[in-house]
Amino acid sequence: MLGRWLNRSGSRTEAPTGSYQNGNEHLIEVREVVKTYETAAGPFSALKSVDLQVDTAEFVAVIGKSGSGKSTLVNMIAGIDRPTSGQVFVGDAAVHTLSEGQLAEWRGRNVGVIFQFFQLLPTLTAIENVMLPMDFCNMYSPQERQERAMYLLEQVEMAQHAHKLPSAVSGGEQQRVAIARALANSPPIVLADEPTGNLDSKTAEGVLQLFERLVEQGKTILMVTHDKDLSERVMRTILLADGEIVDQVVNNRTLQPFVPMQPKEPDSA
Amino acid sequence: MPSPRWRKVLRDLWGNKTRTVLVVLSVAVGVFAVGMIANTQVILSRDLAQSYAATNPAHAILSIEPFDESLVRAVRNMPEVQEAQGGRSYWVRLKTGPNGWVNFQLFAISDYDDIQINKVWPESGAWPPQRREVLLERSSVGPTKAYVGDTVLVEIPNGQQRELRVAGLAHDLAQVPTAFWGGAYGYVTFDTLAWLDGPRTYNTLYITAAENAFDREQIGRIAERVRDRVERSGWTVYRMEIPEPGKHWADDVIQALLLVLGALGFLSLILSGFLVVNIVTALLAQQVRQIGIMKAVGARRDQIMGMYLTMVLIFGLLALILAVPLGALAARALIGYIAGLMNFDIVSSGIPPRVIALQAAVGVIVPLLAALYPVTVGTRITAREAISEYGLGKGRFGRGLTDRLVERVRGLPRPLLLSLRNTFRRKGRLALTLATLTLAGAIFIAVFSVRASLFYELDDVLEYLNYDIEVDFTQPYRIARIEREALRVPGVVGAEGWGFSIAHRRRGDGSESESIRILAPPVGTDMLQPTISEGRWLRPGDRRAIVVTTDLLQAEPDVKVGDEIVLRIGERDTTWQIVGVAGRVGVPFAYANYPHLARIVSSVGYAGVLVVKTEQDDAAFQSQVARALEERFKRVGLHVAATMTMGQIRATNIFQFNVLFAFLLIMAILLAVVGGLGLMGTMSLNVFERIREIGVMRAIGASDRAVLQVVIVESVIIGVLSWLLAAILALPLSKLLCDAIGVAFIQKPLTFTFSVDGVLMWLVVAVIVAALASFLPARNASRLTVREVLAYE
Known part of the structure; x- marks a missing residue:
């Protein structure tokens, strides 16, 4: 539905046709990841030996209370944060081994990040915000960037606001622009941290429908949310509490006790 | 059309015009000063040398x-x-x-x-x-x-x-x-x-x-x-x-002056660099989240650094656009003034390309260097830190020793306490702002100290010459006669005829020195009170003994106290022993006892110079007595070649000192402008960062005036602190400047006098500059409404 623009990719993590370069069988593999922060009150473990696998074209929700470690987990996968110990593999990349510079470029090409507070650059218009990742990652020709950004804005029904600054549109509209920006370089993975947290229910529904369409197109979406009702809209729900995965629900089926997912065949994606 | 990241750079520049104007002005002041001095130096040196060469000067x-x-x-x-x-x-x-x-x-x-x-x-x-x-x-x-x-x-x-x-x-x-x-x-x-x-x-x-x-x-x-x-x-x-070949007499003075001015100009550029550091640090702090987002969507650190350094580069280029023509215009005025003062013409026009190159280099490199550290540090933040840590509460107060000391200050009105404590919240920024203002203040005070030292030096020389009027006759006259006639003039309380001769030193290798003036006062005179830096003054029984001035030692560096030197006076070679060294008078001088010199020049009892002491030592009285003396001598047939009063010498010297002082003061004012711009930048940033606090103050009833007052008082506190520090720093700096000016202009360090007037004057200037610098930010703060503040993000 989103057409060729959404599927066009540069040199980046491809959908699996077998095991990846680092031996991981899944598009996303988080292995025994621990994340400890030093705080004034002493060390705080945000993640405690977390294992997680996500396959191509999965729509996964990570649910948990505030402080449960769900944003930290997503940050690990996006390379926004580094594990204290453990490994993170995403496609062909061993994310935990990449330098900051490598991470930035890898992320720009492979991961689309959507934040709760939209985080558009206030001095750039909607279309410019969408073009920014292409600019930084040197993807597409300048002419193509413009066309592609406009196409993406059309897909999120924001074309008419393309030349407005973020401050001139509503929160829901800003989030749509943020989604278009996340798709700018046609990444195979979209990570969304509370994407509907600041939206009214109608706008949130529109965002979820958009995500579903993206999954239909083969994108992998990992969505952090504290809204348990959203679990019905996704293929799998991961429940985090105190830095540990305490439950997983696949198609409304509870797996107890938690068993890591087995590698899938490429054609099952 | 530029790509989005460069559009962001341009919009950040345009979006905060006050910040852009402040940085551009600040860098421009430094580049202007450097350009003005460099232009002046190049054009003056070239034109003076050409004009001088065109006169075919005598060798x-x-x-x-x-x-x-x-x-x-x-x-x-x-x-x-x-x-x-x-x-x-x-x-x-x-x-x-x-x-x-x-x-x-x-x-x-x-x-x-x-x-x-x-x-x-x-x-x-x-x-x-x-x-x-x-x-x-x-x-x-x-x-x-x-x-x-x-x-x-x-x-x-x-x-x-x-x-x-x-x-x-x-x-x-x-x-x-x-x-x-x-x-x-x-x-x-x-x-x-x-x-x-x-x-x-x-x-x-x-x-x-x-x-x-x-x-x-x-x-x-x-x-x-x-x-x-x-x-x-x-x-x-x-x-x-034998004049310095190819060198006009004013060249050394001009070069020395321009060297000192150039150093101050460069200093103002360095100070403007401090403002760049402050503003770029604040800019990066404000844009931490944006940096995080850019990293999250794929920007590498070097790309982000490139964006911010480009912004600084644009600041520099804008400053150049402003400073290059203004610097050239000011240089024209300065060159015109100096050329007029030194009586030569400027023939060349246009800005020398190497000066433009210098301005371009310093205008771009200094801000870039200044910005490099904050940009490097500011973009080092990881995407996670940038996204999660951003928020208010910048400028923590209460942790350091200074904070605890300031916290102990009690009994002041709340708004004043708030201003006081706010001052110390952003310590890095405060330190740079204080450094700028302190240096500006210290230079300002040092300039006044140079002036005071020059006047002290002048007084010293005039005390050294403990007479009020010098009369040079066209020929030697009998001492008894000229002294008698002088003492008959009302207002004259003392008169002495002095012997005078020109000598040349015959060096060991057979060569001869330039002219040395020998003055021979009567034995035991009190009309001359030289400062003896080495050896002793002449004694009544001394024959063949001379006291030389430091000027002579500079001209003839191989001689020292105790040495015997051969002086050719007229046709005769005579041997003298140097018994002491006296303070400087400006030209190579030596003092000998009158009877001995008079015998050598065969004019015993005669003198060509008469020095006179008057009842009062004010300039007007001296001139009046000088005129009376001239009339008296004319009446009795004594032919006067020239008279000179100490008041005239003083006035001529004061004119020269004031010219020098005016140049130095212009540079000090430029530094003060940079300091003021720095303070304005700091106060704007402080207000910007505390918008929410100001909103809270408004919400709990603070009036426009109260908000205005809190901001202005904070600025004035910084001004007063800088004054205190400047007064301390001014001591060594004044000494340094006095030494440099002294060596440049009179070939020896000035006798150091610290200017308390300068210290007090800088207090007034610092308070006024602080109040003015904070007025705009304070007014902006006082105009914020609670609604605007709550909507602010």
Whole structure:
């Protein structure tokens, strides 16, 4: 539905046709990841030996209370944060081994990040915000960037606001622009941290429908949310509490006790 | 169309115009100062050198007893001499008002259309002058108030007065302009000179060397051969002067002045760098989240650094656009002023390309260097830190020692306490702002200290010369007679006739020094109170003993106290022992006991110089007594060549000091402007970061005035703190500047005097600058409404 623009990719993590370069069988593999922060009150473990696998074209929700470690987990996968110990593999990349510079470029090409507070650059218009990742990652020709950004804005029904600054549109509209920006370089993975947290229910529904369409197109979406009702809209729900995965629900089926997912065949994606 | 990231850079620049204007202005002030000084330096040096070379300056000047053209021809025929020219200078006095006279040095020139050495150029009016006409040197017009077409009254040495018509103006680059010594210059024919009772002979021989025109030693040897040739022909050479080849007398002074000004200009550029550091740090702090987002969507750190450094580069380029033409304009004005002061013309136009290159380099490199650290640190933040840590509460207060000290301050009104504590919240920013203002303040105080030290130095020299009036006679007169006549003049309380002679040191290698003036006061005089830095002063029984000034030691560095030196006085070589070293007077001087010198020059009981002490030592009284003395001497047939009062010497020196002071003060003001801009930047950033706090203050009832007051008082606290620090820093800095100025202008460090006036004045300036600098940010803060503040993110 989103057409060729959404599927066009540069040199980046491809959908699996077998095991990846680092031996991981899944598009996303988080292995025994621990994340400890030093705080004034002493060390705080945000993640405690977390294992997680996500396959191509999965729509996964990570649910948990505030402080449960769900944003930290997503940050690990996006390379926004580094594990204290453990490994993170995403496609062909061993994310935990990449330098900051490598991470930035890898992320720009492979991961689309959507934040709760939209985080558009206030001095750039909607279309410019969408073009920014292409600019930084040197993807597409300048002419193509413009066309592609406009196409993406059309897909999120924001074309008419393309030349407005973020401050001139509503929160829901800003989030749509943020989604278009996340798709700018046609990444195979979209990570969304509370994407509907600041939206009214109608706008949130529109965002979820958009995500579903993206999954239909083969994108992998990992969505952090504290809204348990959203679990019905996704293929799998991961429940985090105190830095540990305490439950997983696949198609409304509870797996107890938690068993890591087995590698899938490429054609099952 | 630029890509989005560059559009962001441009919009960040345009979006916060106050910030952009502040940084651009601040960098522009520094670049302006550097450009102004560099332009001035390049153009002045080039034009002065060209103008000077065009006059074909003499390589050596010999003062000789009256001689004629035959001697000139003989010297001209010497193979090592390229050109020789005779000249005659003749001292008269020119009436400038009902009671005013100035010393008037007349130069007689045989052929105005064939001046080969030290060329004098026609400026306006007639050329050459006819009989009973004079051409006035153009720098003498102001002090003499005489213009082309006027008739001036001159008094010749025998006391008679004659009228001369000013036929035109001439330009003589070789002479020290009138403003620097108070006398005047005129150019006449020998016929006119004879009518003024002057001789038809020459008394000065100008020569240029045939080879090695820029080798001073070689010229010295040629000059000695010329002197020997002249003396073999039967004439006595009184004095020999070898100017620095190719260098105008003002060149050293101008270069020294520009060096000091250039250093201050560069300092202002460095200070503007501090402002760049502050503003870029704040900018990055404000944009931490944006940096995080850019990293999250794929930006590498070097790309983000590139964006911010480009922004700084644009600041620099904008500053250049502003500063280059303004610097050139200011340089034109400065060059015009200095050229006018030093009496030469500027012929070149345009901005020298190397100055533009220098400005471009410093205007771009300094801000980039300044921004490099904050940009490096600011972009080092990881995407996670940037996204999760951003928020208010910047500028933590309460953790450090300073905070605890400030916290203990009690009993002040709440708003004042708030201002006080706010001051210390952003310690890095405060430190840079204080550094800028403190340096500006310390330089300001140092400039006043230089002035105070110069005046102290002048007072020292004037105390050294413990008399009020010096009278130079056209010939030696009996001491008893001139002292008696002087003491008859009302207001005179003491008079002494002093012996005077010109000597040359004969060095071990046979070469001779430049002229040394020997003054011989009577034994036990109290009219001279030299500061003895080494050895001792003359004693009554001393024979062949001399005390030399530090000027002489500088000119003849191989001599020291205890040494015996050979001085040629007239035709005689005499041996003297140096018994002491006295303070500087400006030219190589030596003091000897009168009886011994008088015997050597065969003028026992006679003196050509009379020094007089007056009842009161104010300038007006001294002038009045000087006039009375002149009239008295005229009545009794004693011919006065010139009189000079300490008040005149003081006034001439004060004029020179004030010129120097004005230049230094301009640079200090530029520094203060940079400091003020820095403070304005700091206060704008502080207000910007505390918008929510201001909103809270508004919500709980703070009036416009209260908000305004909190911000302005914080700024004034910074101003006062900087003043305190500046006063401390000014001590070593003043000493440093006094040493530099002293070495540059009088070849020795100035006697250091710290200016308390400067300290107090900077307090006033700092408070005013602080209040002005904070007014705009404070007004903006006071205009914020609670609604706007709550909506702010």
